[in-house]
Amino acid sequence: MSHKWVPNLSVDCVIFGFDADQLKVLLVERTLRTTDKKNIVFSDLSLTGYHIYEDEDLDSAAARIVKDLTGLDKLVLEQFYTFGSLDRLEHPNDKLWHEQFGDVFSHRVVTVGYFSLLPSTKVKIAQKDRVVRWYSVNEVQNMAFDHNQILEKALFHLRYKLQHDAIGLELLPDKFTLSQMQRLYEAVLGTSFDKRNFRKKVAQMNFVVPLKEKQHGVPHKPAQLYMFSRDIFMRTRKERPYFI
Amino acid sequence: MSHKWVPNLSVDCVIFGFDADQLKVLLVERTLRTTDKKNIVFSDLSLTGYHIYEDEDLDSAAARIVKDLTGLDKLVLEQFYTFGSLDRLEHPNDKLWHEQFGDVFSHRVVTVGYFSLLPSTKVKIAQKDRVVRWYSVNEVQNMAFDHNQILEKALFHLRYKLQHDAIGLELLPDKFTLSQMQRLYEAVLGTSFDKRNFRKKVAQMNFVVPLKEKQHGVPHKPAQLYMFSRDIFMRTRKERPYFI
């Protein structure tokens, strides 16, 4: 792998997680200090991204970036949109940030957005020189560059996919209860569902398979555990669910 | 507008049309001749695309490319995917083609795919130095570069959109009959619908509005004409049609 990167092409990854009944996103703190390092000029949040290398395709760049932040391989990773406005790196804080790096970032940069899904508990954050943390998607604002916009678009796609695909199940742990699954859908879509009707729907999804196991240690009736069979899903998905 | 183009970033446009009950795509002939211009080395088909300029955003580049080919402005134009494999310009004919231009195309190029929809009769093709023609999407094969793959993905997105959006109506002329509309949906989706049930569906789409006008000059019962009101559609679309 060459480490010559392409100056005007980057990949940004929106890493979604789910935890405590909330949809989360993994973000990095961006803090600009005065040259004597004593004071903070500003501090905000950013997605994780980087330029692509000259001999690297887009999917590999996204996988590299996600692995670099989470230590994890083989996550679901999906391209959702490419951002190329001329003013995408032109907000006041971003200009200050650029100045710190001289003209390295003075080129026009187009970035390809990917999103990744995982249960947020799977990530062991171990970053030396960066502050990385899960944020509830509802509490995030004032992000670096055009990252608010990228997150917005990623969320839109996630909601869309959730309704037409089983991809949302990637956000749940390996073993989950139907109540957890329902709360996931409710959190992401911002609605609420009737418990019985939700379960009737799930019962038709043959890729959500009951395990021979129940919760334990909970102070109430323990729930049946289920798993997501990617295998059954791939084999039985219908190709084109027409709406008309 | 600067005319310095970015060497490793391009936009490719898939221009869809509809005509004679078939989904069409507007393609350009790519013919490589021997240096004495007497013989043809090969000839194949290509989408229309070009590098972006340094001070041009992606949507503008796509609009420029579509206008250049069709002479038309203000068409529906939608980004659908970005292609960045390392081998996307590496098929045998493509290498021969590159050699003709020296090393201008020797960089690695990532391309952003857009698609555009219009009734194919709207285009007056008037290209001096290029052969441009509508092809039925079913008859197209052996395209330049990775354009088969780009077309495939565009088609997938078009089918997807057709089912969740009114965008397909952009392929019909300003005044159309319900039979034309049905044949459009059948051609794009590759299915057939019951006429009465199809019309019941359309009756619920308040953005498909009947005109005070009928067909004339047809050798059979003349059909009622309808129009697509983009305005009503925008005002009445529901934000999130949940599936669960």
Next chain:
DNA sequence: TCAGTTATTGTATTTGTTACACTAATTATA
């Protein structure tokens, strides 16, 4: 005027969606 062609319309059946409330199993606490 009649043959050919496409347009237009309704109903019964099946399928899916919604609304709704009680009992069961576990832990914590009195």
Next chain:
DNA sequence: TATAATTAGTGTAACAAATACAATAACTGA
């Protein structure tokens, strides 16, 4: 050890949407 607290789990009736299906109407060309 009984009881309170908490979440899990389940069925049915009403309503809405999707499907299957065939006869009559309006025009042109021969």
